[in-house]
Amino acid sequence: MQEHRPPSSNDALSFAYDDEDADTVVNPSANTPLGALIAERLSRRATLRGFAASAAFGLLGSSALSRAADAATAAKSSLAFKEIEHETITGHRAPQGYSAQVVIRWGDPVKKDAPPFDPAKQSAQSQRMQFGYDNDFLAFMPLPMGSRSSSRGLLCANHERTTPALMWSKMDGPDALKTMSREMCEVEMASQGHTVVEIRKREGKWQVVTDSPYNRRLVAYDTEFRIGGPAAGHARMKTAADPTGLKAIGTFNNCAGGKTPWGTVLSGEENIHNYFIGNAEASPEAKAYKRMGVTGRGRYQWGRFHDRFNLDKDPNEPNRFGWVVEIDPYDPNSTPVKRTALGRCKHEGATCAVSHDGRVAVYTGDDERMEYVYKFVTKGQFDPKSRAANRNLLDEGTLYAAKFEANGKMRWLPLVHGSGPLTAANGFGSQADVVIEVRRAADLVGATPMDRPEDIEPSPRSGRIYVVLTYNDRRKADQVNPANPRAENKWGQIIEIIPPLVNGKPDHAAIECRWEFFVLAGDPSKPEQGAKYLGPVSQHGWLACPDNVAFDPRGRLWISTDGQDDAIGFCDSVYAADTRGPGRGITRLFFNGPTGAEICGPEFTPDGTTLFLAIQHPAEEKGSSFDKPSTRWPDFKDDMPPRPAVLAITRNGGGEVGS
Numbered sequence: 001m002q003e004h005r006p007p008s009s010n011d012a013l014s015f016a017y018d019d020e021d022a023d024t025v026v027n028p029s030a031n032t033p034l035g036a037l038i039a040e041r042l043s044r045r046a047t048l049r050g051f052a053a054s055a056a057f058g059l060l061g062s063s064a065l066s067r068a069a070d071a072a073t074a075a076k077s078s079l080a081f082k083e084i085e086h087e088t089i090t091g092h093r094a095p096q097g098y099s100a101q102v103v104i105r106w107g108d109p110v111k112k113d114a115p116p117f118d119p120a121k122q123s124a125q126s127q128r129m130q131f132g133y134d135n136d137f138l139a140f141m142p143l144p145m146g147s148r149s150s151s152r153g154l155l156c157a158n159h160e161r162t163t164p165a166l167m168w169s170k171m172d173g174p175d176a177l178k179t180m181s182r183e184m185c186e187v188e189m190a191s192q193g194h195t196v197v198e199i200r201k202r203e204g205k206w207q208v209v210t211d212s213p214y215n216r217r218l219v220a221y222d223t224e225f226r227i228g229g230p231a232a233g234h235a236r237m238k239t240a241a242d243p244t245g246l247k248a249i250g251t252f253n254n255c256a257g258g259k260t261p262w263g264t265v266l267s268g269e270e271n272i273h274n275y276f277i278g279n280a281e282a283s284p285e286a287k288a289y290k291r292m293g294v295t296g297r298g299r300y301q302w303g304r305f306h307d308r309f310n311l312d313k314d315p316n317e318p319n320r321f322g323w324v325v326e327i328d329p330y331d332p333n334s335t336p337v338k339r340t341a342l343g344r345c346k347h348e349g350a351t352c353a354v355s356h357d358g359r360v361a362v363y364t365g366d367d368e369r370m371e372y373v374y375k376f377v378t379k380g381q382f383d384p385k386s387r388a389a390n391r392n393l394l395d396e397g398t399l400y401a402a403k404f405e406a407n408g409k410m411r412w413l414p415l416v417h418g419s420g421p422l423t424a425a426n427g428f429g430s431q432a433d434v435v436i437e438v439r440r441a442a443d444l445v446g447a448t449p450m451d452r453p454e455d456i457e458p459s460p461r462s463g464r465i466y467v468v469l470t471y472n473d474r475r476k477a478d479q480v481n482p483a484n485p486r487a488e489n490k491w492g493q494i495i496e497i498i499p500p501l502v503n504g505k506p507d508h509a510a511i512e513c514r515w516e517f518f519v520l521a522g523d524p525s526k527p528e529q530g531a532k533y534l535g536p537v538s539q540h541g542w543l544a545c546p547d548n549v550a551f552d553p554r555g556r557l558w559i560s561t562d563g564q565d566d567a568i569g570f571c572d573s574v575y576a577a578d579t580r581g582p583g584r585g586i587t588r589l590f591f592n593g594p595t596g597a598e599i600c601g602p603e604f605t606p607d608g609t610t611l612f613l614a615i616q617h618p619a620e621e622k623g624s625s626f627d628k629p630s631t632r633w634p635d636f637k638d639d640m641p642p643r644p645a646v647l648a649i650t651r652n653g654g655g656e657v658g659s
């Protein structure tokens with residue numbers, strides 16, 4: 001989600017929009033070893049790791065940012081589309097020769113009995129059957145299961161958040177949230193979570209199959225989840241409504257995600273701290289709340305009507321959120337599972353890679369300033385022949401946090417109860433405590449505090465893992481480290497982790513890997529930004545605030561952004577870059593979204609002919625409201641508010657996107 005609006009007493013809208021995330025740094029640890037850092041800072045080679053060694057590295061000065069240079073860029077890149085330009089628009093733009101089609105919008109029917117969308121008459125019951133708000137992660141799961149169909153499949157979408165100021169009339173005042181009714185809160189609860197909906201491509205157009213038996217909403221309001229892994233049944237997971245600690249109701253703030261090799265979807269519960277009211281300091285969980293930013297002053301008002309969101313009444317409920325959840329979209333009757341072995345934090349997403357020996361690694365980032373990158377390696381091996389055999393693979397294995405070193409190596413530090421500092425002496429009675437308080441565990445083992453880890457995605461082609469760090473404007477000069485080398489970093493960076501090869505296959509279980517920078521984002525014509533690209537980016541090809549990424553079938557990296565408006569004054573976008581060859585790391589601007597929106601999702605069909613994008617929170621910006629939005633994207637009708645929606649981008653006449 002977008003997290004770059006500091007609250008201000010004279011910004012009336014900030015109360016309605018701000019999730020408090022923007023201003024949160026709750027990591028009290030000193031995991032920036034100062035002595036080591038000072039030495040590293042003296043080494044320019046270390047801070048520019050990756051670039052120093054690259055013969056292809058070329059940074060054009062402002063005078064060279066010309067059409068001729070843009071042509072040179074295009075010549076190096078394998079991406080053949082005609083690059084668009086940085087801009088701010090109320091609509092959206094794809095390159096010449098491409099079409100962008102709206103597939104599904106907030107309020108569109110997911111279940112066949114869903115009433116038509118009427119923003120004045122939303123209820124929990126209608127929203128429960130309609131597409132939710134603020135779509136984020138997208139997965140295209142081909143139908144039939146196991147096929148590589150690119151014309152029929154299940155579109156799986158996360159719904160991260162809700163914005164009353166844009167959902168209802170007159171909800172943009174400074175005290176508006178305090179006036180939220182039970183009905184409005186329940187519409188929010190029925191909106192957030194996840195959607196599974198069948199889509200088909202007919203005569204070049206994607207259509208929703210509203211009567212498909214697969215169609216399903218999983219929501220904060222009433223969907224039942226099983227709790228799996230080391231925290232299942234632990235005392236800290238038990239609540240008044242669930243004395244077993246094995247069953248949670250709902251999922252919310254579902255940000256990014258991933259797909260497993262056995263055809264399920266993973267969804268990250270991210271900023272869960274905003275959903276609870278009450279006296280956090282009086283709770284037996286007070287210290288743990290603090291590390292997660294649970295203050296009891298969350299902006300969501302659900303706790304006024306539902307006791308489980310009131311810390312005074314149910315102190316353990318926050319422990320049941322902040323997990324990676326696993327959903328089987330191919331079985332509409334399946335119970336989704338919270339996989340606690342992967343740790344509890346503010347998960348952006350969770351992406352999988354099968355290692356050389358069949359074990360599965362899941363990479364996940366904790367999206368907050370100064371938080372960590374994690375991976376989980378299963379104990380068992382993926383069985384490609386038996387879907388059932390993989391059903392609970394994510395419940396047993398080893399969790400690690402990442403430490404990046406100045407010498408180009410990085411280590412995965414185990415977060416295992418009983419090892420190192422993770423003992424009863426430090427308050428960890430079992431692995432359940434380690435996963436419930438995974439941030440504190442990672443503090444103690446000495447993980448590297450990062451510049452807000454968003455997507456962490458392994459390339460299916462090369463096995464290299466791309467760590468997308470969106471920005472960290474709060475990092476001070478004495479807090480820089482080799483992987484996060486810029487203070488007041490408003491632009492973000494992308495790191496490549498390079499696992500060792502075993503018999504030619506990436507070892508995703510390795511505890512030592514190499515790393516390099518792929519992009520230090522920002523405007524290369526402004527030396528004070530410290531931006532670095534691996535090749536000559538054009539005057540519109542440079543980016544800021546990378547967030548979600550996807551790989552096309554050729555292994556090229558597609559990068560969507562969140563926060564370019566504040567960082568560089570242009571709307572959020574999608575860029576693409578080769579990951580190898582002469583165009584390696586040369587980002588090119590492919591798509592611009594509507595004003596106020598961040599771009600999420602990116603997801604390709606298996607054949608690469610459709611790129612799905614989730615356009616989240618269009619019109620969310622200062623001075624914009626339901627009654628006077630800055631854009632009415634995508635309908636542009638006077639009686640319709642802006643609506644988060646999924647776009648399908650295709651080439652006119654067919655063919656691979658970007659080719």
Ligand code: FEO
Nearest residue numbers: 001255270348367
């Ligand atoms: Fe929900 Fe980290 O963006």
Ligand code: CA
Nearest residue numbers: 001002547562
């Ligand atoms: Ca973001």
Ligand code: CA
Nearest residue numbers: 001255454547
């Ligand atoms: Ca994100």
